[in-house]
Amino acid sequence: MAPLLSVEAATKRFGGLLANKEISLAIEPGEIVGLIGPNGAGKTTLFNCITGYMHPDEGRIAFDGADITHTRPERICGLGVARTWQVVRAFGRMTALDNVICGALERTNRVAEARARAADLLDFTELGARTHVAAANLTLADKKRLEIARALATRPRLLLLDEAMSGLTPRETAAAVQLVRRIHEELGVTICVVEHVMEVVMPLSHRVVVLDGGVKIADGRPHDIVRDELVISAYLGARRAAR
Ligand SMILES: Nc1ncnc2c1ncn2[C@@H]1O[C@H](COP(=O)(O)OP(=O)(O)OP(=O)(O)O)[C@@H](O)[C@H]1O
Ligand SMILES: [Mg+2]
Known part of the structure; x- marks a missing residue:
């Protein structure tokens, strides 16, 4: 089966800053994918490129087989990709x-x-x-x-949630997790979640993609990601130390 979303070597620059560097990832129909990484890793930029608010400088993005690399946001929405915003809009x-x-x-x-x-x-x-x-x-x-x-x-067939739980109380967070599960199970929507709360991302996600400094450093099952040395030193270790 072809992936629902395919990002191939997408690069996005802001002046001299590489916000996304040759990022490749695929999201299969029916998946819940967690997208994690430290502040400034490039998560929101990647969502912006997928939804057409920005366009990658290099690389290719396809949704359901159609090239959307340079497509306008409303057209991408029409094809079946929707998103929420890190700062609510x-x-x-x-x-x-x-x-x-x-x-x-x-x-x-x-x-x-x-x-x-x-x-x-x-x-x-x-x-x-x-x-x-x-x-x-x-x-x-x-x-x-x-x-x-x-x-x-x-x-949407693909829903991108950019920190839909940040700033919420534990009770509100639990309710939001329930909502994401219901969107997946009852509406059959494929989901990609950006979230910093590991207790939320790991149990919710079938697969986790990790960005650091604009680069994809890991992509795998949550069980393996939490044991990945590169991920621990770039992100998880620092978060554990901060707690
Ligand atoms: N419109 C923009 N113009 C210039 N630089 C930008 C722009 N958007 C993002 N950046 C820079 O690109 C890098 C990646 O930012 P991005 O917002 O994608 O990170 P993020 O992983 O979503 O971080 P956070 O967890 O803090 O939301 C950062 O260094 C950021 O300052
Ligand atoms: Mg962000």
Whole structure:
């Protein structure tokens, strides 16, 4: 089976800085892949390149066999890739419902249909009680759920979550993990999660990809990644020492 997403030797520079250096990875349909690495490793840049907000300087990115290396973000969304943002980007003055309707309008021009789909997704993400609240007035945890609902409204086949759990309490984090599992199991969406909390990433992910300084340094099962000497010295060891 062909991979759903294929990144081949993608390089992204900002002036002299190599944010992504010849990164290659594949995501298979049905996987949950964890993408980890220290601050500045290039995780968000890679998401930006996959979703068309930026384009790699070199290399190739394909989704479901189609080359998307230089494709525009809205077209990539239309093909079935959705994302959330590390720093939440909900439309603050719009209600939760209207935020999700924006996503749903990717798939239909009928407002009533988009509204019904958005209401279903607010229920699915347990935001039903917040339907008519302005996004700016939601808690951080609810804003992050709202972004997920808006992303799901575009009917993605691949969902990229950029630190969807950072800044959440342990209870909120556990609920967010449950939500990610339900998106995978009930909606059948393939997922890539960027997350710094190892207690979250390792049990959730089928496979973990590790970036450090723009370079992919490991790619494997969580069980093997936590024992990988390079990963421990670049990332996990420092995190353990910090705790
Ligand atoms: N738009 C930009 N312009 C210039 N430099 C950038 C830009 N975006 C990212 N960078 C730089 O590229 C490198 C990788 O950044 P990136 O945000 O991809 O890292 P990250 O792995 O997501 O880190 P974090 O865990 O802190 O979110 C960093 O050195 C960052 O400063
Ligand atoms: Mg980031």
